Amino acid sequence: MEKVLKTPEPYLKWIKAVQDKITQDLKEIRIQFRKRGIKVYSVEKDHMGVEVKYLCRGYQNNFSMLWSRIGARCQVKMEAYLGLDTSKYIDPTYTELHQID
Incomplete structure (x- = not known):
């Protein structure tokens, strides 16, 4: 990554933070x-x-x-983990049970 980006550290930290969030979510799913x-x-x-x-x-x-x-579903979850707006994927006519979490 250092060859592609002049300052890779912020991106690497960002990716690590997303990985940590995913790990925490998987842990919570196992608990549930x-x-x-x-x-x-x-x-x-x-x-x-x-x-x-x-x-x-x-x-x-x-x-x-x-x-x-x-x-x-993975695309929507990845965008959510990256802090992007995922509201475009949610149909307001669906009930709460059908919405992507």
Whole structure:
């Protein structure tokens, strides 16, 4: 990065701060899974997307998401971590449960 930027330090610090925030968010997600009794026991990836199988309060469930949807969600989350305005992605006609967090 030093060869591309004359002053890479601020950018490296910025990237490190974003990585730290992501790590903290993942830790919080794991805590919430434990609190709610959710246990992921299978993750399968193929050319279409990802399928996750999990236990929640004794019941087996599954969740799947296409790669295109994962990419779109990741883009929004990355922009949010970078402090960019993500309001353009939120449809005000959707209920709170459908909004991207």
